[in-house]
Amino acid sequence: MKQIIVGLGEALWDCLPEGRKLGGAPANFAFHSGQFGYDSYAISAVGNDKLGDETLEEFNLKQVRYIMPRVEYPTGTVQVELDDEGVPTYDIKEGVAWDNIPFTSEIEGLARTASAVCFGSLAQRSVVSRQTIESFLDATSNNCLKIFDINLRQNFYTKDIICDSLNRCDILKINDEELVTIGRLFGYPGLDMENKCWLLLGKYNLDMLVLTCGVNGSYVFAPNLKTFHETPKVEVADTVGAGDSFTGAFTSAILAGMPIPDAHKLAVDVSAYVCTCNGAMPRLPDEYLSRLK
Template sequence: MNDIIVGMGEALWDVLPEGKKIGGAPANFAYHVSQFGFDSRVVSAVGEDKLGNEILKNFDAKKLNYLIEKVPYPTGTVQVELDPNGVPMYDIKENVAWDNIPFTSALEELAKKTRSVCFGSLAQRSVVSRETINSFLNAMPDGEGQCKIFDVNLRQGFYTKEILCNSMKRCNILKINDEELVTVSRMFGYPGIDLQDKCWILLAKYNLKMLILTCGVNGSYVFTPGEISFVETPKVEVADTVGAGDSFTATFVAAILKGKPVAEAHKLAVEVSAYVCTQNGAMPELPVRLKERLM
């Protein structure tokens, strides 16, 4: 089996106050995984338009591999405004290319060679892309070393209990932040329990290998059956937080696939995401000192 790692879902432009930047969690994830020497792919769709061509050119320039179909819908855009703390607020346009990712024979072949995939809830807001993601998961080989990461991303009400429940059943690693956990636990009917207990419940209920809980400045946790890792969030000068969570996920998965213990993978993921926060945009090149930790 090839060691291909796939980021699957939305490919879009974040239109920020200072201009547009390539966005979408799958590309951020795949880019950061590739910085640690893995063969990664972005799976998505763009429109037959200038914005779509620019995304592909940008990925080519970053030497980022992809399987991206061109479809007769506009390339996705998101209006991003930063609040006074540098935290992004999003206005995500609907009925765009990444809502219509087709399940092709080429995508099925890629799934058969994929060791790890990261997918979210946002790209499942439309039935076409949701079915493609599920078909991809079905086509992946089963095995002890397989990572299927569900990175919850609750945006603008583009999620349902059914989508979240199905995705948690399909994944073996769940990544969620503290605000999302509050929302999910309300939907699932256990709002009065503290955050850690909610995590233990989800870990057991969905038979997960790991659950990653990020709490912003209050640190992050990795829960595995019988063990918990906590790392404080370093204090850094924040440029923006766009893509920091994706870099965390990518680094953690890369470290786990390289055979690192959970605590070591967690510590490196925190350091990388802190560095990304100090840079503008979601895809800065990482310093050699961080990359070398997994080489």
Template sequence: MNDIDMVVGMGEALWDVLPEGKKIGGAPANFAYHVSQFGLPSCVVSAVGADALGKEIVENFTSKGLNQLIAEVPYPTGTVQVEIDQAGVPQYEIKENVAWDNIPWTKQLESLAARTKAVCFGSLAQRNVVSRNTINRFLDAMPGKGDSFVVFDVNLRQGFYNKEILCNSMKRCNILKINDEELVTVSRMFGYPGIDLQDKCWILLGKYNLKMLILTCGINGSYVFTPGNVSFYPTPMVEVADTVGAGDSFTAAFIASLLKGKSVVEAHSLAVHTSAYVCTKNGAMPILPPQLTD
């Protein structure tokens, strides 16, 4: 690889506060950590508060050997209160106006962007104008847009999204990752609700001139659409410990594979098997076995 070699996960770093205790959450760190397991240089970009929770996040990432550009800002470190209802379904309350809503634009970020070959960002981290502007500036500062992978991983949480943010992000990315439930919501918002999921994907691929669109459908498999082609893989049947971070590991394996020169079909296969493995382990950042990473 040349000096434009970095893979970046940008956005929220937070704690999921569960009935049994707290766990580090946030898609960008999950993504960056798994990319690093495939032997590629990666970095997580976020912000934490000047508090014990923020210090613990930084120490946790450091202990995992994860490169980080995590600003300390005068806001509390992000938390998500997770309550389990009587039916066993988790309910999330994502605290607002926290550190990761206020990721500042810095000289260090500008120089990181100049080295970045692939970036993954979502919709949740764009709910506040500060982080949204920083993400957009980072995308603007990346070199070689045609050769880079700019992944928009849709994550519709609570009411923290709108049509304008989704539309702008789809224009700026060249790979869109979305799940079947999110696709239904986005399609309603964009005014084509009555057609089947695959047709919706073809419309988005063409409308936003995407290199690829990844559609994940849980136990019903996943698709990768490229102009004129579609790859489908069934979801492997595994004993699920939890599904936390499985989608982020899918994205990481897929992008790492493409950066290593693999085909879309090969990258899709690795992503499916990586994600399935992560489902068999507790937590979002298990160590992957050599048969996946070699």
């Protein structure tokens, strides 16, 4: 039986200058980990509206399995503006379907069989979805790999939610800007970037901490191990979903038993390729997928 990987949280439409594209970090993560041959599921909620219909149709087209209860709230949308480098800023609508993900028996059943789950802080901005995420994590086995892709957006996070998530996860994925915010929030003045990472790794007893720094490369910290890979220079279409593809590739590789440095390099190469494509869910070439076989 194939291992099950779950992306849990927001599923939404990124309204980009060239049109609407399906997105949301957990949905992007599920799409990319599914390309590596896992039974991958996106768990969220959609509205009883036309966009909800389109969401499920798009997941079917992209061959992403999902559990998406229909709820009495509109399907989520995000207005995305791109700067001259293709770097996005987001206007994330509130009071939407993914703020109200119910914890169903079907979702609980998937939690009990999952080999890995990726969740973030954004879908925890509402009580309903936060409780569903907590219940899902509580229902997983001890062997389930729990990845907290922190994904700080606008003002949709609190110190308490971040602390609770850090205590529940095995791997923290964070970018350099988010690390500065966490340092300020947690009162780590004067510590450089690397020492902040080692401090978080030890304080929360993490198996790994993944730090991405855009064009300045990325790091993986684990007890007695640090790896660094430069970011490949590519022609950037946009960076939407690049971090989620990194997390999907890295998680897939770690679950497959790949050593951390090799898993890190695969994730770097995959995310660089995604930056050359429009939108968050391009099909990956076989040259990347075959590295896991």
